[in-house]
Amino acid sequence: MNAAANAQSTGYNFAYLDEQTKRMIRRAILKAIAIPGYQVPFASREMPMPYGWGTGGVQVTAAIIGPDDVLKVIDQGSDDTTNAVSIRKFFAKTAGVETTTETKRATIIQTRHRIPERELTAKQTIVFQVPIPEPLRFLEPRETETRKLHALADYGLMHVKLYEDIARHGHIATTYDYPVEVAGRYVMNPSPTPKFDNPKMDMSPALQLFGAGREKRIYAVPPFTKVRSLDFEDHPFKVQTFDTPCALCGVENVYLDEVVLDDRGGRMFVCSDSDFCEERRAEGHRGELSGEEPAFLKTAPAVEGEAT
């Protein structure tokens, strides 16, 4: 569907936002790419979904998406989470673009809380929905102060916080929202992805854009940019590990979700990235429970772009 036909059928401009607004957001995105990890203020609009539910990511996606793009939206790693479904429908309706659940087919991936397991390519852009863009926010609540700290590259507070973790627990007790340093300069919040995903940001061939609607900030990690998780020489950064492989596809070394099976302590661990898991099962991989998977985990054939 071309843009004009789309405007006629929905009453809204292509991808909802008017062109002036898109231009304003693109300028913020360009600035963000030029200063990796720096939070660029932008005139975030009120969107037809609530603040805190992905309005920043939606605005970034709306500003960069074109009619030929193929969009994937995930929440918690899955395409079928209710809010991911809702955002995907929003773009299917307002932009008429093709949507997909397959990571490898997508040109734009909007995400909340995860980075897909499959390595992204230079032809892809990943858009993160960010609730609190400021990595120092819970150490210093004032924006006026944190902007100064960033300007001076004064990240002592953060190092003290990590050190105190070690002093108290013997290790750093931050499991998601784990702060990173981008291109050797700005300390950045990776959005609340689990720290498991931090290494995927480092030297990624894909453009990584971050949108925080309520807080009115956009930031970016350009392709092939150094992203280092903060740590100490004697306490190097470590990602989470899981004791068991995925119960459905048998894969190891990916991020798993714990699914409660009964009220007697029964648990299974399955891939958080649902597309990755499906693809492996289609290739014939089997986990220990895939023979007798619960009905609610059975995959229905994905029907996309037919929302009315």
Added chain:
Amino acid sequence: MYVAVKGGEGAIDNAHALLAHERRGPTHIADLAPEQIESQLALAVDRVMAEGSLYDPALAALAIKQSRGDLIEAIFLVRAFRTTLPRFGASQPLDTSAMAIERRISATFKDLPGGQVLGPTFDYTHRLIDFMLAAGVAPPPPVEAPAETEPTPRVTDLLDGEGLIEAETATGNEDVGDLTRTPLDFPANRDLRLQALARGDEGFLLALGYSTQRGYGRTHPFVGEIRFGEVEAEFVPEELGFAVPLGPVAVTECQMVNQFHGSAEVPPQFTRGYGLVFGQSERKAMSMSLVDRALRTREFGEDVVAPAQDEEFVLSHCDNVQATGFVEHLKLPHYVDFQAELGLVRQMRTEYFARQEELKEAAE
């Protein structure tokens, strides 16, 4: 399960169909017309217009119907609609002294030019549930009087004549900020602060204003004046170069007069707190003017010691559409983060019990 299992799309559609069904309610009761809401729940409509920052009573009434009476949800609907509208520019400053007054009271003077006009108010009603309303008894017709045609000067203008109150003059800078078009930066100017407060949540501002009265940033306020009525809004289109009327808007204006002891540069005089909201809402206009004055603390060289005086705190948290979105986003699945925390808590518990075990062995 609402989580990331297949079938989310159908579940969402079904949930929304159920919502529409519940909204309609039992069909033997007449469907509520937006016109009824607009005329009979007018104060709810006013609040939705004020905090939705869009003057359109019919649209606000429809939003209230759509939101089943959830006013913050209705405000959100109006805001999301507003954001799609083109913005032509800023109106001329409203001349509230030319207001067609429906209500006007001053707590600082017993009588004054223009007089005290009670108008439609809950004040001095006894808060007894009126069972006659349920019976549908028509009220007696109100007493009528000829409309006042002379402009009614504002109390602050009367004080201004004597230099007793700080002068409020145009800065000469005609460009008014617009916090819906540029991200708010701190420190914010008063134009942006007042914009934020005018859109701000009534309950939040009420509580903050109340806190200043209880000593958390006391400002010694007097209600110089509250007035409510219609004012003509005017706009200067670039191609014409002169002001043309856009139509009347009903607004409530509150001018709070506050004691000030003066400083090295300024003689003792009264200072102002200002509140202006769409429609009739004295609670909101008064709260706004209390908070406006409190936020001027730094301007008067006073110390910021209370929440109501803290610009970043007040302006960052007064918007109920932002607040409700972020509070309610906690409903969204967070199990990826929670998984990370589960792993950590399990690890820390293992370490804890191992330490306990060691201590026990050492003791034995």
